[in-house]
Amino acid sequence: MNAGEITQLLEGWLEADFSFRKVGPTAEKIAALPVDDQNFILDWTKRVASSNLEVAWQFARRAPALMDSMDRRLMEAWVLGACDVYDRQGLRHALTVMEAADHFAERQLEMTAGVLFEDVAGVLGNFVRGLSGRRLALEQGQHIYTDTEKLYLPGVLARFPDPADNFKLAKAMVAMMWAQTRFGTFRADLIQACASFPDPARALGQLHGLETLRLSACIARELPGLHREMERLRTALGEGLPAGWEPLARRLTQPEASLADSLALLGHATRLPDFTPWCYQGELRPEAAAATFEARREKEKARLRVKLSQLLEEHTRHEAPATPGEERPIPAFEAEARDEAGRLDMTLTLDGLPVAPPEDVKALLSSIYLDFGEIPPDYLVPAGDGDYDPSLLMDQTADPDAVWQGTYHEEGATFYDEWDMGREHYRKNWCVMREKEVTPVEDGFHRATLEKYAGLVKHLRKSFEALRDENRIEKRQHQGDDVDIDALVEALADARDGREMSERLFVRLHRTERNIAVAFMVDMSGSTRGWINEAEREALILLCEALELLGDRYAIYGFSGITRKRCELFRVKTFDEPYSDEVKARISGIRAQEYTRMGFAIRHLTELLKGVEAKTKVLITLSDGRPDDYFDGYRGPYGIEDTRMALLEARRAGIHPFCITIDKEARDYLPHMYGAARYIILDDVRQLPMKVSDIYRRLTT
Amino acid sequence: MDAHSLAPEEHFIQKEPYYEAVSNEIAIFEAAWRHKLPVLLKGPTGCGKTRFMEYMAWRLKLPLITVSCHDDLTASDLVGRYLVKGGETTWVDGPLTRAVRVGGICYLDEVVEARKDTMVVIHPLADDRRTLPMEKLGRLLEAPDAFCLAISYNPGYQSVLKDLKQSTRQRFVALEFDYPNPELERRIVANESGVDPAMAERLVKFARMTRNLKGSGLEEGASTRLLVHAGKLIAGGIDPVTACRSAVAQAVTDDVDMLAAIQELSSSIF
Numbered sequence: 001m002n003a004g005e006i007t008q009l010l011e012g013w014l015e016a017d018f019s020f021r022k023v024g025p026t027a028e029k030i031a032a033l034p035v036d037d038q039n040f041i042l043d044w045t046k047r048v049a050s051s052n053l054e055v056a057w058q059f060a061r062r063a064p065a066l067m068d069s070m071d072r073r074l075m076e077a078w079v080l081g082a083c084d085v086y087d088r089q090g091l092r093h094a095l096t097v098m099e100a101a102d103h104f105a106e107r108q109l110e111m112t113a114g115v116l117f118e119d120v121a122g123v124l125g126n127f128v129r130g131l132s133g134r135r136l137a138l139e140q141g142q143h144i145y146t147d148t149e150k151l152y153l154p155g156v157l158a159r160f161p162d163p164a165d166n167f168k169l170a171k172a173m174v175a176m177m178w179a180q181t182r183f184g185t186f187r188a189d190l191i192q193a194c195a196s197f198p199d200p201a202r203a204l205g206q207l208h209g210l211e212t213l214r215l216s217a218c219i220a221r222e223l224p225g226l227h228r229e230m231e232r233l234r235t236a237l238g239e240g241l242p243a244g245w246e247p248l249a250r251r252l253t254q255p256e257a258s259l260a261d262s263l264a265l266l267g268h269a270t271r272l273p274d275f276t277p278w279c280y281q282g283e284l285r286p287e288a289a290a291a292t293f294e295a296r297r298e299k300e301k302a303r304l305r306v307k308l309s310q311l312l313e314e315h316t317r318h319e320a321p322a323t324p325g326e327e328r329p330i331p332a333f334e335a336e337a338r339d340e341a342g343r344l345d346m347t348l349t350l351d352g353l354p355v356a357p358p359e360d361v362k363a364l365l366s367s368i369y370l371d372f373g374e375i376p377p378d379y380l381v382p383a384g385d386g387d388y389d390p391s392l393l394m395d396q397t398a399d400p401d402a403v404w405q406g407t408y409h410e411e412g413a414t415f416y417d418e419w420d421m422g423r424e425h426y427r428k429n430w431c432v433m434r435e436k437e438v439t440p441v442e443d444g445f446h447r448a449t450l451e452k453y454a455g456l457v458k459h460l461r462k463s464f465e466a467l468r469d470e471n472r473i474e475k476r477q478h479q480g481d482d483v484d485i486d487a488l489v490e491a492l493a494d495a496r497d498g499r500e501m502s503e504r505l506f507v508r509l510h511r512t513e514r515n516i517a518v519a520f521m522v523d524m525s526g527s528t529r530g531w532i533n534e535a536e537r538e539a540l541i542l543l544c545e546a547l548e549l550l551g552d553r554y555a556i557y558g559f560s561g562i563t564r565k566r567c568e569l570f571r572v573k574t575f576d577e578p579y580s581d582e583v584k585a586r587i588s589g590i591r592a593q594e595y596t597r598m599g600f601a602i603r604h605l606t607e608l609l610k611g612v613e614a615k616t617k618v619l620i621t622l623s624d625g626r627p628d629d630y631f632d633g634y635r636g637p638y639g640i641e642d643t644r645m646a647l648l649e650a651r652r653a654g655i656h657p658f659c660i661t662i663d664k665e666a667r668d669y670l671p672h673m674y675g676a677a678r679y680i681i682l683d684d685v686r687q688l689p690m691k692v693s694d695i696y697r698r699l700t701t
Numbered sequence: 702m703d704a705h706s707l708a709p710e711e712h713f714i715q716k717e718p719y720y721e722a723v724s725n726e727i728a729i730f731e732a733a734w735r736h737k738l739p740v741l742l743k744g745p746t747g748c749g750k751t752r753f754m755e756y757m758a759w760r761l762k763l764p765l766i767t768v769s770c771h772d773d774l775t776a777s778d779l780v781g782r783y784l785v786k787g788g789e790t791t792w793v794d795g796p797l798t799r800a801v802r803v804g805g806i807c808y809l810d811e812v813v814e815a816r817k818d819t820m821v822v823i824h825p826l827a828d829d830r831r832t833l834p835m836e837k838l839g840r841l842l843e844a845p846d847a848f849c850l851a852i853s854y855n856p857g858y859q860s861v862l863k864d865l866k867q868s869t870r871q872r873f874v875a876l877e878f879d880y881p882n883p884e885l886e887r888r889i890v891a892n893e894s895g896v897d898p899a900m901a902e903r904l905v906k907f908a909r910m911t912r913n914l915k916g917s918g919l920e921e922g923a924s925t926r927l928l929v930h931a932g933k934l935i936a937g938g939i940d941p942v943t944a945c946r947s948a949v950a951q952a953v954t955d956d957v958d959m960l961a962a963i964q965e966l967s968s969s970i971f
Contacts, residue, residue, distance in 0.1 A: 483790050
């Protein structure tokens with residue numbers, strides 16, 4: 001393409017007429033590149049422009065210069081990273097990410113070998129879970145540090161020319177941060193310890209150096225293989241000890257060295273030259289650790305004490321009740337941590353007798369041990385009744401309805417990605433999904449429906465009962481439980497006749513089991529208000545009656561929402577729940593709500609179906625129209641493409657999606673979304689109750 | 702050399718199997734046997750349930766008849782059936798019947814894998830009646846005093862489909878097995894595989910790390926059996942990281958990310 005053509009394209013995508021962006025010079029630069037590179041840049045510019053014009057423009061401007069120095073893979077990661085930041089934090093932050101590319105060029109050699117957070121997070125997340133101690137989660141952040149519950153790693157890590165080494169570096173960083181929580185770096189107030197020095201920031205740096213020495217030695221004892229790698233990386237970068245640090249290092253590598261030793265040496269260390277940070281040491285953030293510790297402390301104390309009182313009750317249940325007047329000694333728990341040879345074991349005793357603590361108590365005990373280096377005695381007093389506010393005991397699930405009263409929060413919500421057709425990529429954690437209860441309505445709807453469709457119900461019962469596969473005896477089998485006398489007589493007669501004797505002489509019982517799990521996803525959007533809603537509810541009642549006969553496992557969820565921040569799934573019936581009066585009342589309580597955003601609902605139900613063990617998994621959508629949401633672009637092709645992508649994901653997970661709709665225009669988009677034979681269009685809403693059970697029967701046999 | 706073949710009821714264990722008691726399971730089993738109570742062994746795979754049965758069979762000097770249960774196992778597979786031989790039908794005893802006749806130990810391994818209706822045939826044997834009704838023969842077989850019924854299952858599979866019926870499980874004396882404590886496990890690994898104690902220690906440490914992963918993508922951590930396998934490879938001259946990959950990581954999961962994570966753990970230790 002020549003510069004003129006490219007200018008025209010860019011002007012179109014970037015709406016240059018209105019924004020005064022001078023695309024000419026950029027177009028010339030792009031035109032000078034090979035066709036392959038041109039296409040790459042133009043394609044991404046177009047894709048990003050669908051999210052934000054300015055980000056796309058900044059990309060297009062910078063890209064030509066970066067083509068030589070930057071790997072395509074990294075370039076994609078960079079521009080997608082910018083889009084993610086734009087989604088989460090807005091334009092200003094996204095532009096900072098764009099500008100960061102100017103520095104990329106300076107370290108171009110390294111940039112071709114960088115490892116991305118997404119690439120390492122899965123493996124290293126499991127790696128750190130395998131190590132002992134508190135459960136730690138890996139997150140992407142700007143800086144490398146831990147707050148004792150989360151480990152932060154940067155989006156790209158590139159210190160070495162070889163990607164394998166960069167991965168090792170990431171692993172070493174994770175191990176180092178794990179060691180900080182595991183070997184008690186935060187057991188003292190580090191800020192206060194440094195405050196008495198003339199330059200507290202420098203003191204903290206030196207303390208971090210001391211701790212790095214101590215923890216490296218701990219890792220050497222615990223994970224010798226990893227320590228060899230860490231030494232290799234460090235030597236490759238030429239990092240060593242500054243002058244005068246050797247005696248300190250010797251003391252801190254002793255097996256019994258603890259944080260106290262590092263603190264004791266701090267005064268000495270401040271008089272030494274600066275400790276040049278080692279490649280894997282990251283940052284020390286005592287304030288972040290203190291904040292999470294503060295949040296954790298009361299909660300864990302409360303939880304442990306309540307758990308202990310439950311344990312106590314279990315253990316004393318069989319004892320005779322105390323006779324009045326007799327003083328019983330108060331039973332005392334004692335916990336001891338065995339932290340030796342890199343192993344952390346918690347033992348719990350009750351009045352000197354060992355008690356086997358359940359897993360959750362063990363996890364609590366070791367988390368508390370990591371904070372204090374012991375289990376403080378006041379943690380071991382079993383809680384009395386009502387000692388604690390229940391809010392401490394459970395993780396708070398914020399009231400899903402509060403978002404409607406203006407307090408926006410993301411607690412208690414699940415996030416789902418959404419496919420952006422313009423970007424040809426997912427928008428990460430885009431939909432904020434909450435499960436909500438349907439308010440049961442006891443108005444006799446169930447009975448009324450059964451009466452209204454009495455004839456149909458009878459018919460359905462009959463046809464569904466016929467579906468229930470009975471066990472049957474198969475004759476003339478090679479192997480079986482019993483001799484097939486008919487076959488035997490025949491075979492003997494054959495033998496006497498001189499013909500070949502059959503070997504199929506047995507009968508066996510053939511047992512067939514239906515093993516189907518089905519999730520129903522019911523449209524609760526505003527457009528269903530009125531008779532569609534009623535037809536849906538009637539259809540569900542009839543369906544439930546039929547499914548109860550079959551014994552298939554099924555769940556019913558209604559979906560609705562308004563914008564990506566308020567995606568809601570209404571629980572009508574879960575897989576494990578029996579078809580009770582409560583469920584019947586909930587079906588009756590299904591009411592039309594807001595808009596039709598479908599992607600998140602399909603993704604969530606896919607997750608639920610994945611958790612169910614069944615040979616055949618089916619996801620059936622009852623809908624009245626195309627995907628559509630208020631304001632944020634979820635309509636037309638965008639919504640259809642996202643829904644289609646969600647359905648593809650479901651299919652990849654081994655789920656068979658199917659759609660029943662009453663939208664007469666559905667022929668235009670349903671084949672694209674569900675595939676040619678995976679939907680059915682009903683011309684008349686009133687058919688819905690009649691047809692749904694029938695369709696289900698055909699689908700699952 | 703031909704493989705040695707023998708009838709199941711002649712399967713006496715001659716040499717003492719290597720078994721380290723985890724707690725008082727041997728005494729409990731013996732007491733249950735003496736009082737003609739059936740025994741249920743629970744525990745994760747590879748923690749020594751089958752080895753324990755072999756050891757007890759050796760100790761009590763009884764033949765051990767093991768049936769590995771599967772979902773196609775029918776009552777006739779256990780009790781026996783008519784077969785056609787030269788134009789006539791002859792009755793052939795199933796393994797359960799054979800064990801009852803000779804007064805041996807019948808060990809039904811992974812009993813939840815069998816269908817629930819199949820398991821009902823063991824009910825009369827598992828309570829104080831101690832009889833085996835053989836419907837097709839029209840006979841009732843009374844178990845001699847020495848006969849012992851033992852079943853095992855792994856409660857770790859969290860599936861509603863794979864659970865024991867209450868009417869079955871409430872007939873048994875239950876023995877719970879778990880991975881042995883680290884010292885014991887180290888001794889077992891060293892003893893069984895022939896690696897030195899320091900290597901056994903590292904293997905055990907590695908196993909505990911994989912067990913920490915249970916529930917976050919891994920169904921079960923590495924069992925003692927797998928450690929013994931890895932130990933044998935190492936004793937045979939294979940590099941420890943490779944041995945752990947082949948004998949442990951690949952055995953516990955197919956998930957690529959999880960494999961890589963386990964690989965990182967083992968390369969960190971050795």
